[in-house]
Amino acid sequence: MTTPEEVLETAAASPAAISARFAVMKTRANFVAASKARYETATSLTVQMRDRRDGDDSMRVGFTCSKKVGNAVARNRAKRRLREIARLDLPHLAKPGHDYVLIGKKDLTATREFEALRADLAKALGKLG
Template sequence: MNRALRVPAGAFLLQARDRGDDDPAVGVGFTCSKKVGNAVARNRAKRRLREIARLDLPALARPGWDYVLIGRAGTTAARDFAAMREDLRRAIDKAHSGKAQVGRPREPRR
């Protein structure tokens, strides 16, 4: 997903990529690094991300695309749930409107 579209949304970062194949399935992934907090905080954040995806992605996602929701420290587990759902709607709209930033591989650290 390094070359995927990257859209910062209030409580998370959305990465979206068109697979370019004929499979109409939508791929979804979730991740929260240790920066989000301890295991309890990371699991809570991932549960919230999974739930907004379950509720809203079927109507918003495009067939043949993959999406990854990446949790953010301090906000994913604490943000208002309705606001998170709106963040997802806006992020997907931005990703599909061509206004999203295209990610590229990072330079190695020195």
């Protein structure tokens, strides 16, 4: 059994996790507005990007998967994977003041290799500019 002091020493020695906070879009109006903006399709996901033009530099992200992706378990798994690639990559690749919607694809988002999923996001964001 480890003592509390050993736990603190181990935590201090390990590097902090890279994490960025972003607002999550939840209202239908935000998703509808983003759906009318630019989008780019990659192998395993679709990315919609909308410039809010409201003077706010924060980044907002929404995640969605239709029932075509599968049952609730498959949709939730796909959305968890989308949230994780957004957490890892969007702070470095996204533009401030924009809304992003990541849309999962049938049979691909939940099963594709994680690094390939990250590459798909980077490719789509690169094409969006």
